[in-house]
Amino acid sequence: MQIYRLPALNDNYIFLLHDRDRNIAAVVDPAEPRPVLQKLEQLGANLVAIFNTHHHHDHVGANQALAKQFPQLIVYGGELDRGRIPHQQVFLKAGDRVTFGDRTAEVFFIPGHTRAHIAYYFPASNAESGDLFCGDTLFAGGCGRLFEGTPAQMMHSLGQLRQLPDATRVWCAHEYTLGNLKFALTVDAKNAILQDRFKTVSEMRQRDEPTIPTTIGIEKLTNPFLRWDQPAIQTAADLKEANPEPERVFARIRGKKDLF
Incomplete structure (x- = not known):
């Protein structure tokens, strides 16, 4: 499974999964159709699935256009997002599994940012690390705002993700890393690893390089x-x-981050 990171909107990332043997693709949280359609044309691949993590428009904005272009595709999302995700056909809960090509992902229920938020975790396969698609719950250096959930819910959700293997690649949906690390230094200033990471990320962003994926470790x-x-x-x-x-x-x- 090849993963392509497609920039979208101002700071979103769409993730396109490509099974080269079957030449099929799936897309995670398609914010807008253009980058997806361009990549599919480049690959010559058929889009068979949309994996949505939650209902916000910058994660489902391309659902309608992609479903029209590929009428056989299946749209997945959380069961509590029923009626909020365009063209949703499969309603997932914690512990469910979804398959793409020869890889199977476990579904995590991770409310906090929204009441219905889910994540897709593909465990490590052969020599590859595991892959986590977590929408707006866990960010590189931060976490999502609490729009529909409570701090306790978000902490529990992040606690689930924290238990995944350290090598797990985290494909979060926004390029927020530099700003998140600036805040992190205000509450963890003596953390030498954080200081080094901030320096590295600052240099990467000066070169306009993406900082995603990160890792659980x-x-x-x-x-x-x-x-x-x-x-x-x-x-x-x-x-x-x-x-x-x-x-x-x-x-x-x-609360401190909300005011930062």
């Missing part, structure tokens, strides 16, 4: 929203209590 070391149980993050939460509840730490750090 580097996120666990540098992303404050996966580090609510670390002393530095607990201190930065300013809760002025011994052993603060993880949900309160997470909520305070998320």
Whole structure:
């Protein structure tokens, strides 16, 4: 399974999955049709599936056009997004599995950003690392805003993703990394690995290079929203209590990011 990262809109990424043996493709969170259609034409591939993580327009904006162009494709999304994702035919819940080519993904239910958000996790296969498509829940260096969920829900969702193998590649849907790491340094300033990562990402963005995918391993070391149980993050939460509840730490750090 070859994964192509397609820039879209201002800072979105669409991910196109290509099975070269069968010459079929699937697309994750298609924001707009043009980049998808151009890549499909280049590959000469047939689009058979759309995997949506949630209903926001910058993730489903191309569903209608792609379904018209490829009427046999299947549109997947979370069961709680029923009626909110254009052309959705399959309604997924936690633990369900979806297949593309010879790869099978597990579905994670990860509310917080929205009440219905899901992720698709393709475990490692042969010599390849696992791949996680997590929409707007986990970002490189950050996490999504809480539009329909609670801090406790988001922390639990991120906790599920944090348990995946460190080598798992994280294909998140926005190029927010530099801004996220700037904030991370305000709550984890002494983290030498974070400092090095910020320098590297700054140089990459100066060259207009993408920072996605990231990995679960580097996120666990540098992303404050996966580090609510670390002393530095607990201190930065300013809760002025011994052993603060993880949900309160997470909520305070998320609140600081909202104001950053």
